Amino acid sequence: MPRIINLAGFSMLAVACASAAPEIRSILNGASYALPGTPGSAIAQGSIFVIFGTELGPAALEQAAGFPLPTTLGGTSVRITSGSVSLDAPLLYVSERQVAGILPSPAPVGIGLVAVTYDGRTSQSGAFRIVRTSPGILAQNQAGSGAALAQNINSAVDQPRNTISRPARPGQMATLWVTGLGPVPEPDGAQPTPRDLDVDLEVLVGGRPAAVRYKGRSPCCAGADQINFEVPRDVEGCYVPVVVRAGGAISNFTTISVARPGTDCVDVSGITGPEIERLQTGGDLRLGAITLTAAKPTEWSGDVPGFYEYGNGEFFQYDWNILNARLGIGRPPPGSCLVSLRPQNPAGFGRRPTGLDAGAALNLSGPKGSRQIPRRAPGTYSESFSSGAAQLQYLEPGNYIVDNGSGGADVGQFRATFTIPPELTTTIQRAAIGITVSWRGGDPAGLLTISGSGQDSFGPSPFFTCTERVAAGRFTVPDYVLASVPANLSINVAAVPGSSPQARFRAPGVDVGYILFSSIEY
């Protein structure tokens, strides 16, 4: 074994402590939080950026006291280098793990390097791209996803924040808060002068272009832009997608809620905005979900070819986190799409779901006779109807009745009728201009989601979810949606649980009950 290298002796290196210094993990658009390497991650001249890392500043948050913004705050400074130009960024706030500032408008377009100095120690530099325009919509979660930071303009003095319990009305004016519309001639740390910026800009609300009345710096806040727009008249829902295209770049996807005057917004799942707020603030919901599945392996799976049919029942009391995962609350309204850059992360641990006693078994009867789906664990019912059979053995299209006998301790007696619709067959066409999905069959009264998602060795990719009525027969995923996600996503078309009135059931002790049939090729 040769020596590695003639190093200083062990005793000379016997110095134990780690040596803390600032470390930059990422520098992001201060509104969209688009991750490096994803579309929209470039940072615009004159826009707000956020640096995440460690040891970046003091333990307690320090905010700039007023204009002009300082370039050293709480012992932290941020140096931006692009080409031969080095500039100190005006700072909005600093803390141990997060620093926000404004990319100076004169920083040349190209590859920039950022370094943070705190307490006399300087970080390793991080590289990022500087562009003229890169819109990011401020979100209420301050992480670039979910509800937009938007205001309903009811009057000059009544401009409440848009929430799922305070929807905008179709046709009314609203304000969207963004950053990254472009550089300004004044110093970036000074109080901004409002003016319409010369930028080619479009606001898409529920996939429809909205009329824009103003686009430029807000007089209040350095680096922050506002867009005043008219909510299109033909959109409605708790999670209507809002996206900005400016200077050839596409923002993050956020949502606003829109409902006709005097009504609450309604999610695609059928749950209203106020009810969702109740769940989000600690409420529970008792869900009864009966799913019938016919699965057919493809060559990939390696399974014995044939049909695998099974029935499942889940009767649980869920909190928001787990319910959200089960019901997929937050889908866009029919005809529109949402892009999520990160997998959804619940706010905290889901509470252990409580299995509900809905009886000893579910009884199913249909064109091929009767079957039982017995209880396997509290709240969990399952049965296999066939395994590798050459033909469908049980779950043929037709009318079914499901009941739970005399009921159970938690869920009273119920009896529901259900129709397995003609098999949903889909055709997915990937072309240079986009992806078009067309379909036949399915429940004509229901909704479909068309989603593009993927997970590789490195975790989930940014993904899109579109919703459309089954009756529409086809859907083309818009180009600005596809431009915001990786090209190699897997396209999945699935019925929205409970979206068809005939697939819902009522039972004592259940808040939401639905029956879902799915036919899977895997």
Add this chain to the structure above:
Amino acid sequence: MRLYQLLLALLAGGCVVVAQPAVDSIVNAASYDPAVPRGGLVSLFGTDLARSTLSATSTPLPKRLDGTSVLVGDLELEAPLYFVSPTQINFQVPFEALGDRLSIVVVTAAGRSRPFLVRLTAAGPGIFTRSSDGKGRALVFSPAFEPVEVVSGGEPIIFYATGLGPTNPPALSGTAGAAVEPFHRLTYMPEVFLGEMPARVVFAGLAPGLAGVYQLNVIPQTAATDRLWIRSRGQISNFTDVGIRAGQNVTNARGTIELLYPTARADAEPVGYSPHLLVARFTARLDIAPNADAFSVAAVSDGGASSIIRFDPANDTFEGIVSVPAEAPRYGDFSRTGFSPVDLFSCHNLSDGTPVCQPFPNAIIPASRIPPAERRALDLLPLPDAPVAQGATGELRIRGIARRGSSFAIDADNNARLSTFAGYVTVPLPPAPSRTATLKLFIDGHRVASTEVSYRVGPYSFQF
């Protein structure tokens, strides 16, 4: 590539590049893990990567060798190169690269490779091994830089790693660690475990004269097993091994270790999602010597699963620490575990051959997907002593009496709570049809049982 080869300027006979370069894989140069650490050393494998074999002869490392360069990320930062050959390139991931996914492109006179996507991590510790494949015996040296065959508690050792992150003062990409003060010490001190016992780290920083390679000087305790590994900011390195000195505190040591779940049976239910539970059980019997000093019994497996029992015969006591699943993952909630659950049932090839799988929304696996066999396995395991705020597993601490000169047993009838332990294992994507778990049982430094068990991951038939 052996480490020392990285340091040598080798000039091999050339073959003319005629084809566009193609990248097959990129791994941590030490651990062979597919995650790529910022500032770390990685190995890229492929075809037509260079005309000949050529190494850097000095630092700072060049960004072009024999006409070959490596571009990192959408910003196309040029990576410092250690070594190029037609089938392998060793390079340093620039410290300046940000983001969690990076595309890597190799550029030669014949053109550009298709981008190859890697996951970038702030830390991705990898320990260099003798076989240079991330496995087996670690490259361990004495303070005089002589190879060490057997590690003893209290005696300092030096070993080498990559992927330990930034330093203070900051090192420029491609530049070597300083050979005199101020050394490039790590900003984050890693934890080093030798034989499941934390070792005292007396120096951790860039190795003098090397770029992207870190030197660790540590003083180990008496080892319970032969494993050497690092945890740096929550990331665990490859498990390497070292020679250890067996103790003389027990006689008649014997035991067994087995994987309870998943099972290796041909008709076993396949694992339908990742991460999946791994449950192991061991038995041990030993006679504690009349003059016994402190010693340990350690059963370890993949996925951080372990049961480690430390005996203190001087005080007639033992304390065991057993890893068991936290509460939330038992009902499918992995939202606070650091795992991103994947539905293996959804995996398929796209038309271009790329395999993809669907993640479970909100990191929650539906209760109906947890197969009965896994429920039964979970039923064997008590909840951790304390609720787990972050992570998929927690601890059971079990104390009891063990006297010098007496026999001690761990099995279904004796000290049974020590015998069953568990962890969670991620299935790499695209999933292989089977996985292997390595289980080891050590008693007082003697390896009394070890096994490698293959179990079924796919095909992904969904059954109850």
